[in-house]
Amino acid sequence: MTKDQKNEVIELLKEKFSQYNNFYVTNTESLTVEQIGTLRRACFNKNVEMKVAKNTLIKKALEAIDAEKYAGVYESLNNVTALMFSENPKEPAVIISSFRKEGKKEKPELKAAFINGEIYSGDKNLDTLTKIKTREELIGDVIALLQAPIQRVVAALQNQENKADAPAEAEAAAPAAEAAAPEAPEAPAAE
Numbered sequence: 001m002t003k004d005q006k007n008e009v010i011e012l013l014k015e016k017f018s019q020y021n022n023f024y025v026t027n028t029e030s031l032t033v034e035q036i037g038t039l040r041r042a043c044f045n046k047n048v049e050m051k052v053a054k055n056t057l058i059k060k061a062l063e064a065i066d067a068e069k070y071a072g073v074y075e076s077l078n079n080v081t082a083l084m085f086s087e088n089p090k091e092p093a094v095i096i097s098s099f100r101k102e103g104k105k106e107k108p109e110l111k112a113a114f115i116n117g118e119i120y121s122g123d124k125n126l127d128t129l130t131k132i133k134t135r136e137e138l139i140g141d142v143i144a145l146l147q148a149p150i151q152r153v154v155a156a157l158q159n160q161e162n163k164a165d166a167p168a169e170a171e172a173a174a175p176a177a178e179a180a181a182p183e184a185p186e187a188p189a190a191e
Contacts, residue, residue: 093129
């Protein structure tokens with residue numbers, strides 16, 4: 001690879017790191033070409049961009065953007081590295097987990113994840129990352145929490161309304177029930 005080609009890759013990576021707040025650093029070393037193709041398709045279907053690059057070029061791109069901000073990611077740059085970029089912070093973790101379950105493999109292995117400024121190092125964090133709530137999910141939770149008291153008030157008012165209607169209905173039904181009941185003979189008065 002020539003110096004110009006390396007600089008081109010570094011610039012491309014800088015664009016991706018600047019574009020996305022979330023990226024995953026994975027180890028795809030023992031995967032076959034077919035498995036890599038399957039992983040790429042899964043990423044494409046979920047709007048996750050997957051890029052394979054040399055570790056030194058990845059490090060140079062990160063250092064060029066903000067060396068301190070990404071310092072925790074540098075130690076994960078070893079072996080074969082595939083980067084996964086996504087707007088949704090948990091989507092790459094879900095892809096990796098499902099890919100591993102289907103293939104009954106331990107790869108791709110999560111080396112590190114950079115999620116909205118936080119660094120998660122090691123494969124042990126994969127399960128945690130699959131449970132991260134997206135921005136939309138958090139907004140939905142807040143809306144549900146805000147709506148819950150309002151729904152209780154509306155339900156209570158409707159319940160009160162139903163209780164108020166019930167006595168009037170019962171009173172209207174009582175004369176009809178009396179009219180329908182046969183008259184019992186009067187018992188003789190005791191002397």
